[in-house]
Amino acid sequence: VQIAILLYDRLAALDAVGPYEVLSRLPGADVVTVGERTGPVRSDTGTLGLIVDHRIDDITTPDVVVVPGGPGKTTHLADGPVPRWLRAVDTTTTWTTSVCTGSLILAAAGLLTGRRATTYWRSIDELAAHGAIPVRERVVTDGKYVTGAGVSAGIDMALTLVAHIAGDAMAQRLQLTIEYDPQPPFDAGSPATAPADVLTALTT
Amino acid sequence: VQIAILLYDRLAALDAVGPYEVLSRLPGADVVTVGERTGPVRSDTGTLGLIVDHRIDDITTPDVVVVPGGPGKTTHLADGPVPRWLRAVDTTTTWTTSVCTGSLILAAAGLLTGRRATTYWRSIDELAAHGAIPVRERVVTDGKYVTGAGVSAGIDMALTLVAHIAGDAMAQRLQLTIEYDPQPPFDAGSPATAPADVLTALTT
Numbered sequence: 293v294q295i296a297i298l299l300y301d302r303l304a305a306l307d308a309v310g311p312y313e314v315l316s317r318l319p320g321a322d323v324v325t326v327g328e329r330t331g332p333v334r335s336d337t338g339t340l341g342l343i344v345d346h347r348i349d350d351i352t353t354p355d356v357v358v359v360p361g362g363p364g365k366t367t368h369l370a371d372g373p374v375p376r377w378l379r380a381v382d383t384t385t386t387w388t389t390s391v392c393t394g395s396l397i398l399a400a401a402g403l404l405t406g407r408r409a410t411t412y413w414r415s416i417d418e419l420a421a422h423g424a425i426p427v428r429e430r431v432v433t434d435g436k437y438v439t440g441a442g443v444s445a446g447i448d449m450a451l452t453l454v455a456h457i458a459g460d461a462m463a464q465r466l467q468l469t470i471e472y473d474p475q476p477p478f479d480a481g482s483p484a485t486a487p488a489d490v491l492t493a494l495t496t
Numbered sequence: 497v498q499i500a501i502l503l504y505d506r507l508a509a510l511d512a513v514g515p516y517e518v519l520s521r522l523p524g525a526d527v528v529t530v531g532e533r534t535g536p537v538r539s540d541t542g543t544l545g546l547i548v549d550h551r552i553d554d555i556t557t558p559d560v561v562v563v564p565g566g567p568g569k570t571t572h573l574a575d576g577p578v579p580r581w582l583r584a585v586d587t588t589t590t591w592t593t594s595v596c597t598g599s600l601i602l603a604a605a606g607l608l609t610g611r612r613a614t615t616y617w618r619s620i621d622e623l624a625a626h627g628a629i630p631v632r633e634r635v636v637t638d639g640k641y642v643t644g645a646g647v648s649a650g651i652d653m654a655l656t657l658v659a660h661i662a663g664d665a666m667a668q669r670l671q672l673t674i675e676y677d678p679q680p681p682f683d684a685g686s687p688a689t690a691p692a693d694v695l696t697a698l699t700t
Binding site: 304305306309310312316317322323324325335337339340343392412413430431442443447451455460461463465467468469470471472473474475478480481482483485486487489490491494 | 508510513514527528529541545546547549634649651656668671673675676680681682684686687691693697
């Protein structure tokens, strides 16, 4: 299976690298990074460079597409090369997936219309504006569309995707391979659990 | 605070990008990627390129150092430019940290002698061979040395580090920013919890 991970300027790097770390270890998977141009893109903070190995125009029939989010998503909400590519490859993908605000790109491209999907906690209302049915869950599967919540949720999304593709035992094997036994030092990762003052600091 | 994240060929990308995602959002932090040479390095699977922005020789007094792991660590267990740089900068760091088998690099460089530390679950015995006291915990802090377990543990390590540097409220704020509310679809991320056949498949 060919798995194309989209990279673009001002993405949230973990959105892409979390799924990469899981999916690149799936036996038989051919993971490729794709973007409008080959060469470096910079993350949203500007301090990390990632390399695009393939032009989107050269990857025409990926089995799986992964669309990360981040501030740079805005560029790809209007029609352009990336939404056009997503619509084209989606006609033959087995799975079309996203992390964080990557689902807004998919939705704006018209691929999530009437479908249940999730996104970054701060952007959940925008999903509806683009025609999707927003769901506040960590990972949402609707048909062949698998969307993850914010940033770090790409790991959970990718393990769910592996279970869909290759079964639970393989997903468990990859989970153990990346020692994904999360033990956050605080219970503050969701607006539902974060201390009120922490949530207020981010939303006002 | 200047935070130097070491990159090298055949690293596990998430080892570096997990902490990057947290630490690059710490107000006042100046995150820099460092390596023997500037330019691209490839991840352990070969399918992801990351960019080194600074030569280690040019970053001489970082406040924090983050050392990721991965198969490429082997190159840096013998003495050479990276261990020499680590020993030099460690004399002035506030925090010296690692993820996964990055702790083997620190230990082989002589920086964890007699100190409690952790590493990737498959490599825990190697830590002792390099003079550290291996501890099977997700994140271990001993003095200014903070080590994380395998691959995905870099996120937990970085949040713990932020709590040390800037307090619990800031760590919680960054946790919410990256929506780190992990919900693994399986309980297989540790050799203690993974199904027996999954563990056997990886260790035989």
